[in-house]
Amino acid sequence: MSKAYDKSRKLELSTKEKIPSFYNVIILNDDFTTMEFVVKILVMFFNLTTYKANIITLKIHNEGSAVVGTYPKDVAETLIYQVSNYSKQNNFPLKCILELK
Numbered sequence: 029m030s031k032a033y034d035k036s037r038k039l040e041l042s043t044k045e046k047i048p049s050f051y052n053v054i055i056l057n058d059d060f061t062t063m064e065f066v067v068k069i070l071v072m073f074f075n076l077t078t079y080k081a082n083i084i085t086l087k088i089h090n091e092g093s094a095v096v097g098t099y100p101k102d103v104a105e106t107l108i109y110q111v112s113n114y115s116k117q118n119n120f121p122l123k124c125i126l127e128l129k
Contacts, residue, residue: 050100051127052098052128054126057088058122063086066088074107095127098129
């Protein structure tokens with residue numbers, strides 16, 4: 029084999045795409061955050077319809093937590109950061125966590 033073929037083969041092998049890991053964003057229930065505020069969060073940050081947001085909010089309330097979306101790690105972390113900051117600004121202790129899917 030020629031050296032040119034070996035170099036092109038190595039280049040070809042090293043440029044394969046890596047599929048990103050996805051993470052679930054989970055909102056946890058608490059006794060202080062209102063259901064209306066949770067619906068507002070789901071509509072604002074997760075682009076859900078009001079109907080779907082109400083269903084998920086009831087699931088959070090009844091079961092203690094619910095997955096609200098699945099995203100690549102950097103997007104999920106950004107959403108959690110935004111929700112946490114918005115909740116603090118509005119004096120609610122709403123918590124979100126990441127879970128590897």
